[in-house]
Amino acid sequence: GAVVSQHPSWVICKSGTSVKIECRSLDFQATTMFWYRQFPKQSLMLMATSNEGSKATYEQGVEKDKFLINHASLTLSTLTVTSAHPEDSSFYICSARGTSGRTEFFGPGTRLTVL
Amino acid sequence: GENVEQHPSTLSVQEGDSAVIKCTYSDSASNYFPWYKQELGKRPQLIIDIRSNVGEKKDQRIAVTLNKTAKHFSLHITETQPEDSAVYFCAASKAAGNKLTFGGGTRVLVKP
Numbered sequence: 607g608a609v610v611s612q613h614p615s616w617v618i619c620k621s622g623t624s625v626k627i628e629c630r631s632l633d634f635q636a637t638t639m640f641w642y643r644q645f646p647k648q649s650l651m652l653m654a655t656s657n658e659g660s661k662a663t664y665e666q667g668v669e670k671d672k673f674l675i676n677h678a679s680l681t682l683s684t685l686t687v688t689s690a691h692p693e694d695s696s697f698y699i700c701s702a703r704g705t706s707g708r709t710e711f712f713g714p715g716t717r718l719t720v721l
Numbered sequence: 722g723e724n725v726e727q728h729p730s731t732l733s734v735q736e737g738d739s740a741v742i743k744c745t746y747s748d749s750a751s752n753y754f755p756w757y758k759q760e761l762g763k764r765p766q767l768i769i770d771i772r773s774n775v776g777e778k779k780d781q782r783i784a785v786t787l788n789k790t791a792k793h794f795s796l797h798i799t800e801t802q803p804e805d806s807a808v809y810f811c812a813a814s815k816a817a818g819n820k821l822t823f824g825g826g827t828r829v830l831v832k833p
Binding site for chain 1 (some may be wrong): 753755757762763764765766767770810814820821822823824825826828
């Protein structure tokens, strides 16, 4: 199956700092990438949809100026959490969808802890 | 927008028994329904999916059924094994390229 990587796998940062998370499709071209947030024992909540070369589409209630998304190539999307606060601590997961199908392949996730 | 409800939230079964998880969706335009399995701290893994032109699909011990009229779909796991213990999520989406809407998840525990 298709492989999606995510980096870093975990990060601890101080309140007020920014954190960048990378999502890469390793063996296919991802025209669309999705960013999710998952709190403990909860479902995946879609934050935004990212299409290569265009602006991301954010879900209602997600601050686009706080969660910056860049999808500069068909294999890479980045999520930057700006001015992180403890309430931003969560498991952030990306997924990627190729040109040929509708299946989403998920990255391994990034656990963000903001002190 | 689409709303997906999933039941039960937790399910405990004895090894060898069957497990059934049910999901309902609200948008009749939805036509793609994947199921994901997520182990603790890991990524969701697609285990089976079904499209609206099919009523049932089976892959070894896993099967999914879809009732478009009632707008519900179910996951069936037969002969459960301890390694089936995980959280299972259903999801729904409309036309190709559309986002997935996930159910709340079912925590399945298979007791040896």
